[in-house]
Amino acid sequence: MILDLSQFETFPIHVKLAAEPEAISIDYDSVVGVNSAGLDLDIQKSGEEFYCQGNARASVRLTCARCLEEFDFELTNSTDFIVCSQEWHKSHRGIKDNEDYVFFQGGELQADLTDVLRQAVIISISLKPLCREDCRGLCPSCGANRNEESCQCQVKKTDERWEALRKLSGLT
Numbered sequence: 001m002i003l004d005l006s007q008f009e010t011f012p013i014h015v016k017l018a019a020e021p022e023a024i025s026i027d028y029d030s031v032v033g034v035n036s037a038g039l040d041l042d043i044q045k046s047g048e049e050f051y052c053q054g055n056a057r058a059s060v061r062l063t064c065a066r067c068l069e070e071f072d073f074e075l076t077n078s079t080d081f082i083v084c085s086q087e088w089h090k091s092h093r094g095i096k097d098n099e100d101y102v103f104f105q106g107g108e109l110q111a112d113l114t115d116v117l118r119q120a121v122i123i124s125i126s127l128k129p130l131c132r133e134d135c136r137g138l139c140p141s142c143g144a145n146r147n148e149e150s151c152q153c154q155v156k157k158t159d160e161r162w163e164a165l166r167k168l169s170g171l172t
């Protein structure tokens with residue numbers, strides 16, 4: 001996903017970029033795939049630097065950590081970074097700096113923002129994504145999806161515990 005700044009003469013500008021979903025590959029067990037992803041940016045020029053600020057948006061297909069069902073997750077995450085040439089950065093910026101930089105490739109005013117987008121998407125995805133806050137998950141005994149059906153395992157378990165308690169208290 002290339003940002004080409006050579007086509008703009010006056011700043012600030014607002015750009016919307018869409019990535020090829022396949023380009024935003026995320027190697028997480030919980031991520032089935034990316035449906036769509038893109039950046040929405042306000043860009044201000046200052047000297048040789050382009051300040052980019054905006055949002056990363058994506059729709060990703062995830063697997064629920066509890067019930068293992070797939071679901072679509074829509075995310076938005078703010079992002080800001082500076083695009084400039086590597087030479088400029090070397091000569092004008094110190095080593096200690098909290099900004100994020102994306103460098104132009106070669107002498108062109110073109111920058112690949114695929115990694116920026118991928119990072120913004122990755123930090124928005126929980127390590128244990130849930131299809132919904134109160135997902136009841138799978139029954140550990142019979143594997144039934146407890147969002148869809150109620151099995152009898154829980155009942156039996158309660159009985160067993162009650163049984164043990166009765167033994168302990170010498171009731172049986």
Ligand SMILES: [Zn+2]
Nearest residue numbers: 064067131135
């Ligand atoms: Zn779930």
Ligand SMILES: [Zn+2]
Nearest residue numbers: 139142151153
């Ligand atoms: Zn069960």
